[in-house]
Amino acid sequence: MAETTNNETEGKRSLNFIEQEIEKDLAQGKNGSKVQTRFPPEPNGYLHIGHAKAFCLDFGVAEEYGGVCNLRFDDTNPAKEDTEYVESIMEDIKWLGYRWANVYYASDYFQQLWDFAVRLIKEGKAYVDEQTSEQIAEQKGTPTRPGTESPFRNRPDEESLELFHKMNSGEIPEGAMVLRAKIDMANPNMHFRDPVIYRIIHHPHHRTGSKWKVYPMYDFAHGQSDYFEGVTHSLCTLEFTVHRPLYDYFIDELKEGKDLDDNRPRQIEFNRLNLTYTVMSKRKLLALVKEGLVAGWDDPRMPTLCGLRRRGYTPEAIKNFIAMIGYTKFEALNDISMLEAACREDLNKHATRVSAVLNPVRLVIDNYPEGQVELLEAIDNPEDENSPTHTIEFSRNLWIEREDFMENAPKKYFRMTPGQEVRLKNAYIVRCTHCDKDDDGNITAVHCTYDPETRSGMPESARKVKGTLHWVSCDHAVKAEVRLYDRLFNVENPGEEKDRDFRELLNPGSLTVLTECYVERYLLQFKPLDHLQFQRIGYFTPDKDSTADHLVFNRTVSLKDTWSKMNK
Ligand code: ATP
Ligand code: MG
Numbered sequence: 352m353a354e355t356t357n358n359e360t361e362g363k364r365s366l367n368f369i370e371q372e373i374e375k376d377l378a379q380g381k382n383g384s385k386v387q388t389r390f391p392p393e394p395n396g397y398l399h400i401g402h403a404k405a406f407c408l409d410f411g412v413a414e415e416y417g418g419v420c421n422l423r424f425d426d427t428n429p430a431k432e433d434t435e436y437v438e439s440i441m442e443d444i445k446w447l448g449y450r451w452a453n454v455y456y457a458s459d460y461f462q463q464l465w466d467f468a469v470r471l472i473k474e475g476k477a478y479v480d481e482q483t484s485e486q487i488a489e490q491k492g493t494p495t496r497p498g499t500e501s502p503f504r505n506r507p508d509e510e511s512l513e514l515f516h517k518m519n520s521g522e523i524p525e526g527a528m529v530l531r532a533k534i535d536m537a538n539p540n541m542h543f544r545d546p547v548i549y550r551i552i553h554h555p556h557h558r559t560g561s562k563w564k565v566y567p568m569y570d571f572a573h574g575q576s577d578y579f580e581g582v583t584h585s586l587c588t589l590e591f592t593v594h595r596p597l598y599d600y601f602i603d604e605l606k607e608g609k610d611l612d613d614n615r616p617r618q619i620e621f622n623r624l625n626l627t628y629t630v631m632s633k634r635k636l637l638a639l640v641k642e643g644l645v646a647g648w649d650d651p652r653m654p655t656l657c658g659l660r661r662r663g664y665t666p667e668a669i670k671n672f673i674a675m676i677g678y679t680k681f682e683a684l685n686d687i688s689m690l691e692a693a694c695r696e697d698l699n700k701h702a703t704r705v706s707a708v709l710n711p712v713r714l715v716i717d718n719y720p721e722g723q724v725e726l727l728e729a730i731d732n733p734e735d736e737n738s739p740t741h742t743i744e745f746s747r748n749l750w751i752e753r754e755d756f757m758e759n760a761p762k763k764y765f766r767m768t769p770g771q772e773v774r775l776k777n778a779y780i781v782r783c784t785h786c787d788k789d790d791d792g793n794i795t796a797v798h799c800t801y802d803p804e805t806r807s808g809m810p811e812s813a814r815k816v817k818g819t820l821h822w823v824s825c826d827h828a829v830k831a832e833v834r835l836y837d838r839l840f841n842v843e844n845p846g847e848e849k850d851r852d853f854r855e856l857l858n859p860g861s862l863t864v865l866t867e868c869y870v871e872r873y874l875l876q877f878k879p880l881d882h883l884q885f886q887r888i889g890y891f892t893p894d895k896d897s898t899a900d901h902l903v904f905n906r907t908v909s910l911k912d913t914w915s916k917m918n919k
Pocket of ligand 2: 393
């Protein structure tokens with residue numbers, strides 16, 4: 352649950368604990384009463400809905416308190432980063448409706464960070480270590496047992512300085528040396544046990560090319576970047592809580608004791624967004640893409656923002672979901688059905704209602720004149736008072752859902768079964784008579800008769816029938832492919848299954864492709880990101896693969912949450 356204050360009673364949304372902290376700082380006049388935040392993605396993958404939780408807060412509080420939020424690419428590991436990711440990140444943030452004041456790159460500060468590292472070496476506060484990463488790890492100790500000092504810890508500063516230059520000139524192979532801060536090998540906070548602050552990477556950088564061969568580690572780049580930019584509130588996820596003392600330590604060193612009490616970024620941590628039945632780690636998402644286990648970063652089953660967008664999720668649905676789960680100090684696993692509910696709620700307001708038959712069987716209205724076509728009016732969106740309408744053709748041969756007919760139906764079956772009346776949506780009441788079958792007993796057509804006095808809107812149409820079915824006219828409908836999506840993984844928390852690789856937990860039924868669907872012709876004019884409700888079925892959007900000759904639709908979400916019920 353989100354932490355609240357009592358201003359809910361004043362009709363205002365309650366403040367989360369971060370907003371409360373910011374208001375306290377503002378009340379005390381800290382940082383000249385300004386608010387500056389940043390969203391700091393590493394451009395090594397596409398953004399997922401977890402990142403959206405972070406940047407909705409970063410941009411949200413800046414907006415709320417008249418401050419600015421900058422976009423900063425945390426590009427300190429050239430081996431994994433790429434401009435493709437930079438561009439997708441910008442697109443996704445804009446899609447959710449946010450605008451940054453400036454775009455910065457951690458690589459803009461490489462010179463300043465280098466100079467700072469050189470200063471620390473000269474002051475005896477950093478040294479070049481020639482041990483392997485395994486040796487360094489072995490010497491770390493445990494939280495209750497002090498670590499062991501490196502044999503290189505007390506080498507002369509000049510020697511470290513010379514080696515640091517060599518590390519950066521390309522003379523030293525990757526992994527052969529690192530620069531470590533000389534702090535305290537017995538500190539109960541393991542991050543203070545001489546953390547590695549620079550490593551060698553020979554891979555060219557997406558912005559600085561081959562200028563640098565040494566790159567700062569996260570802890571040596573993030574806080575300083577915040578400080579250089581004038582960030583006041585550095586909001587990040589809970590796993591960084593243990594890094595906060597080191598974050599403060601390097602800023603203190605950087606400031607050399609100047610105005611220590613204010614004008615410094617303040618790190619505040621909040622809980623991550625974790626969704627059931629998916630993974631949120633970029634490393635795992637990248638593996639799914641690279642190994643072809645999904646169709647790309649924007650596969651509609653992915654929790655990435657581009658995947659959700661392609662699937663038909665709206666920015667409002669995502670933002671409403673994020674507001675609903677709130678920001679707290681406690682890790683949680685968020686139920687994906689809450690996200691789906693937020694999506695249904697939003698799409699219900701905006702989606703255009705249309706007819707589509709996904710699993711068709713022919714319905715013949717035996718007493719309807721051959722060759723006659725009626726144009727019926729259908730309301731695009733009954734939730735909207737001023738909704739436009741569109742026309743649908745009605746004729747003797749229709750497609751209906753195979754599931755909407757049953758030859759020997761139980762009592763409470765209100766759909767099509769011999770002898771029973773149903774209404775065809777926006778059209779007439781029909782009475783089912785019989786069905787045709789092939790030699791194997793498969794139903795090839797359903798027959799019925801219609802009552803011409805019951806057209807929707809006619810007085811007779813008030814007659815009560817229990818079932819209303821959707822349909823499309825065989826001669827007028829357009830064939831389409833429909834892609835149905837289910838949970839990407841079979842288990843609630845695939846990232847936490849210790850003994851099994853996450854790949855083994857993928858749901859083999861996460862994608863069903865239906866190629867024999869029929870949709871009304873009206874659908875030819877819709878484009879990707881238009882939102883549709885296939886009546887009685889669910890919400891859909893045209894896929895980017897869709898063409899006039901081959902329509903393709905993605906199911907965004909079903910109309911009702913049948914999944915939760917089925918699996919309880
Ligand atoms: P990785 O998955 O590789 O560890 P990351 O998801 O942390 O990477 P970054 O690019 O470093 O990727 O993330 C940018 C910001 O987004 C960070 O401030 C991070 O705290 C935040 N963030 C990342 N994942 C989540 C999440 N699931 N929920 C909330 N915030 C997140
Ligand atoms: Mg990260």
